[in-house]
Amino acid sequence: MSPIFDESGTVFQMEAELARGGQGVVRKLRAVNSHLVKIWHSAPSQADRRRSEALRQLAGSLSDVAALPVSLAFSDAAKTRHCGVFIPLAEGLDVFEIYNMGSRRVLLPGATFELLVKTAKQTAQAFAKVHAHGLVIGDVNEKNLKVMPGHGVRLIDTDSFQVHDGERLHTSDVGTPLWTPPELQGIKLTGVQRTANHDLFGLAQLIFLLLFSGRHPFAGVPVGNDDLQPHDAIRQHAFAYAPAKLGLPLSPPKAAPSFAMLPPPIQQAFLEAFEPSSRQEGMRPSAQSWADLLVNLEHDLIRCQASPAHCHWKGAMECPWCTIFKQTGADLFPRASHDLLSSVKDPVAEVLKSHQPFAFQVTTETAAVMPVQIPIQPGPQGLMSWCSRLLFRQHWQKNWQQEEMRKQRALIKDISDKIRSLQQVQRQVIVNYQRDFQRHKKSLQDWLKRQPSMAKKRSQFLEGVLKSNNQESLNKHLECMMLQDYKIPMVGDSRMAKLRSANILTAADLQPQQLQAASMPSNVITSLLKWRRRMARGIKVTKSVVLSFQDQARVEQMLQQAEQDHQRKLASVQQPLAACTKSAQQKMLATEASIRSLCQQKAQADAVLASFQSTFSP
Amino acid sequence: MKRLHAENEAITMTPTIIDVDFADNPEPRAPTILLVDTSGSMSGKKIEALNRGLEQFASELAADNLARKRVDVAIVSFGGTVKTVCDFTNAESFLAPTLQADGGTPMGEAVVRAVTMLEQRKMQYRAAGIAYYRPWLFLITDGEPTDDGSHYWQDAIALIHEGEMKGKLSFFGVGVEEANMKRLNLLCPPKRPAMKLRGLCFRELFSWLSSSLKAVSSSTPGAASLTLPSSAGWSSIDL
C-alpha cells in the first residue's frame, strides 16, 4: 500500500479498509490508533479543499462531539496531490445498534431506558455545540452517530458538514430520504443551503428512535390499505403519535411505547418538530432545549418494582415496559442473564461458617460455690461431749480434734479426686465432641461440594430456558421446511402423500411418535429423523443472551422450588452436627452439675477444717 | 403443525409472534421476493451456480448491519410445482436454501403466488405499524412459462402491470441463457424490460441485488431519487 502524508509532511502507512462509503474509503493507519484516513473516491476539487480546511479549524474545539478532519491527506511527500483527510477515530456503536432492541440485547445486554435517555441527551448536546459553532450537519442519519455507551456520542462523516470558509458557503450535498425533513423531500440536494432547522428534524427523529426503541416516528398503522413509504409519510407530516384529532393517516402501533410515557413538555417538543409549521426556519425545538428537556427526564427516572431493568419516567401512569409486555409479550428491556447471576452469593461458605463447634469448657473448682453454711461448733456432741468435758477434757479433746481434722482432710481429698475425675470426663467429652463435630462438618462440606452452587444452578436453569428458546427458534425454521420441497432418502411420492395425510408437512412435524402413528416402516422413520437432524444442524440460530420478562419469572419460580428442595436436604445433612453438639451439651451439663455439688461439699469440708484449725489450735 | 401452506395460502402467524418480532426490530422493511425457475432445464451447472449466488446474496446482506435489519426475503421456486421455499424472513436470519431442479415451468402461477404473499406481508407490516419500501419481485428464468395456456399467466401479467402502475411493486425479470426473452418481456413492465444474465454470472447478479437493496433501504448520497448501482457486471443490457 502506498504511503500517505499529512500537512506537516509526516508519512503514514495505510492499513486495511475499515469501511467504504458513498464518498470515500476509510482506512486504518499502521501504528496509529487514534486516527483514520478517508481517501475520497474522486480527486477533491479546490472547493473540497477549502471546506476541509475550514472544518479543520474547528476540529479541536469540537473534538468531543464530532470527528472533524484534523489534517488534509496527500499521496505525495511534496503535498501536491490532495486525496482525502485524516480524521479522529470515533469508537463505539452505531446509534441504531443502541435503539434497535434486537441489537441492543446482544451488544448491551441489560441496558435500560436510562441509557437511551442519556444517549439522546448527549446527542442533543452534540448538535447544540456543532450549531453554536455555525456548522450545519446536513446528512443526519442513523449511521453517522457513534455512541460509546455511558461515555458520549460523536458525529462522524463530518466532511459533508456545511461550513462557511469566510468567503463562500460549502453546502452539504448529501442526504437520505428517510432522514430528509418534509420541506426538502424530493428536492435534489446539490447546492441547497441547509439550515439548523433542517438538522433539528433529524435530531428530533434520532431522539424519538432512541426513546421509542427503534420505532420510527413516521411509521404507524395506516388508516387504509394504501402503501405509504416512509419518506412519503415524512412529506405528509404524518407523525404517527400526533393527537388523533389532527386526522393524520397513521396511528401509533400497538406494540410501541405509548406517547404518554413521556413528560408533556417532551411530547410537545416532538409535535413542534414534526408538525407542518415546523417547516419554517427557527420553528423546531433547538438542540439546547432538547438537551434541557432530556436532562430533566434523566433526573425523573424511576425503576419499576416488577423488574430492576424497567426504568421509566416517574410521572408515567404505569411502567410502559410492563404494559407492552402484558399486551404483546415483548419485553423491551429484559434483564441480562449475567445480571441475574451476579446478584447471587455463594451460600456454601455461609452454611459452613454457620457451623462452628461449641466452645465447651471444663468446669473449674472455684466456679460454683454457694455460701458455705456456718459449721457446727466443733467437738464431741451429746453424751460423748458431756463425758469428755467431765473426765478427759484436755487429752481426749485433743485426740478427737486431730481425728476429726484427719477425717475432714480425707473427705476433702476424696471430693477433690472425684472432681478431678469428673473434669477428666468432661475433657474426654470435649475431645470426642470436637472430633465428631469435625467429622460431621467434613461430611456436610463434602455434601455441599457435591451440590451445584446456587449460582451454578441458576445458570443451569438459565441455560435450560435459553436453550428451549433457541429450540423454539430452531423449530420456527424447521416449520418453514416443507417436506414436499425436499428430496428425502427413502421417501417417494406415495410415502410423501401418506405423510401429508397424517398432517406431517414440515421438518418440525418429524417426531418418532407421529411417524409411528402414520405407520411408517422403521427404516423410513430412521431415515426421516436423520434427515431432520441434518437439516437442523444446518440452521444457524443466533444465540439469545437475554431473558424475556416471562422467562425471568419462569427461572425465578424454578429456582424457588430448587431452593426449597435444597433447604430440606440441607437441614437433614446438618442434623448430625446439631445432634452431636446437643448430646455433648447434655453430658457437659450433667457433669457440671455433679462438679458443682462436689465443689459445694468440698467448700463445706474446707470450712469445717478451717474452723477446727482456728478453734483448737494449740 | 403451526403453519399450513395450502395452495396460495400464506403463513398465518399469531399476532403476538409478529408483534414480538417487530418489537425486536421495528426498522422499515424492504420486502423482496426471489422468484426462481427450478424447472428441469435448470439442472446441473445452472442450478449449482444459482445456489452459490443465493449464498453470496445471504452473506452480503448479512455483512451490512443496517441493511440486514431492513431487507425481508422470500423465495418462491417454480419447477414442476410452485413452492414457497422460504416465506418472508429478515435478512438477519435468512439462510440460503439449496434448490433442486425438476419439472415444468409454472411461471404464471409462481408470480400470482408471490403477489399474494406480498399483499399478506404488507398487511402484517400495516397491522404492526412497520414502515415499508416498495416491494421488489425478482424473477429468474432460463426458459418460458409452461402454464401460459392457463388463467395464471394472464393474471400474472395483469398483476405485475397493475402493481407497477400503481407503485405497489417493482418487478425485475432476468433471463438466463436460452430464456425466451420475448415471453419474459410480456410479463415485465414496459419501462423496465427483462435483462439477460451474462453467462452464469449469478454471483455478480446477486451482489448487484444486495447492493441495490442496501441502496433502497439506507443512505443514498444525493437523496431525492434512488439510483441503482450499474448492472454492467452481470447483465448484457445495463439498466
Ligand SMILES: Nc1ncnc2c1ncn2[C@@H]1O[C@H](COP(=O)(O)OP(=O)(O)O)[C@@H](O)[C@H]1O
Ligand atoms: N471517525 C470515524 N471513526 C470510526 N469510524 C468511522 C469514522 N468515519 C467513518 N467511519 C466508518 O466508515 C464508514 C463510512 O464513513 P463515512 O464517512 O460515512 O463515508 P461516506 O461519507 O463516504 O459514506 C462509517 O459508516 C463508519 O463505519
